[in-house]
Amino acid sequence: MRALSCGRRVLAALSTVALLSSCALGATGQEQAGAPRPVGPVTMVVPFAAGGGSDISGRAVADGLAAARPGLRVDVDNREGGQGAVGYSYLLSKAGSPNYLLATETSLLSLPLSVEVAFSHRSFTPVMKLGEDYTLLVALPGSPITSCADAVAQSRHRRVLAGISGAVGPDAVVFSELQRRSGADFDTVPYEGGGETMAAVLGGQVELASLNPSEVMGQLRAGELKALCVFAEQRYDYPQLAHVPTSLEQGIPVSFAQFRGVIAPGGLSPQATTYWIDAARSFAGSPAYRDYIASEFLQPRMAFGEEFAAYLAEAETTLAQVVRR
Incomplete structure (x- = not known):
């Protein structure tokens, strides 16, 4: 299997270019830095193309959060490229802004372990682990x-x-x-x-x-x-x-589940962090969450905030044993 070890320089270049470009576009997000809650429309970044599991997840959560918080509007923005690095780099440029979320999965951990990128899971604010796939x-x-x-x-x-x-x-x-x-x-x-x-x-x-x-x-x-x-x-x-x-x-001893979840930019105010975790908990208790889990055939293993962060740290350690071979 050759793809895991090839193309790392290309991916690194892509992610670097993405970071530089997104920093230039980040003024709107930075204007909201430190705000206690989102003001105006929220953007759910999907770091992969439309039609895949991440896109399905991002759209389901966007609708579910909007339903859980009357008056909240969440738009989906597909920013594919660099095997996810473009989307994550874009979110990195929105540090402190509560107006951005990202539909995340295991590439949040595997990318930093495999290529040179400017982020890790510690660069962002964990909101909710939706389940396992x-x-x-x-x-x-x-x-x-x-x-x-x-x-x-x-x-x-x-x-x-x-x-x-x-x-x-x-x-x-x-x-x-x-x-x-x-x-x-x-x-x-x-x-x-x-x-x-x-x-x-x-x-x-x-x-x-x-x-x-x-x-x-x-x-x-x-x-x-x-x-x-x-x-x-x-x-x-x-x-x-x-x-x-x-x-x-x-007789094939291989088992691996990717997680699906939601993260926000790093550097959120405590009030904004609480806002999103509370909104995620409301979504998790709704029929919309149960419908999403059932329709996507997920295992409903949830985690919020610090518990999600602990899961990411543990999963990173496990994944490193495979990705860095």
């Missing part, structure tokens, strides 16, 4: 690959292209672990988001794809794709996915 390995129905174990076996003898979202994101971690633990040798092709990865496997540009259930459920139901396994320790309880075997069942 396991990835599926999928292929076209007519593919000769019939399981995850079969995919690993075939990758040792022929070239197998696998699409992933981001060169250093959760999918890359899964394939890195496949190589380390099972001797697989996939050629991974990184895309900017789940939507592009989906298009690649449906169009035959890659033979396999690593996608979250929410990204691929429509295609599974329509018979356009088949699920080979889920990289989890236990099968999903959701009826639509209960038939999908785990990687462990197939």
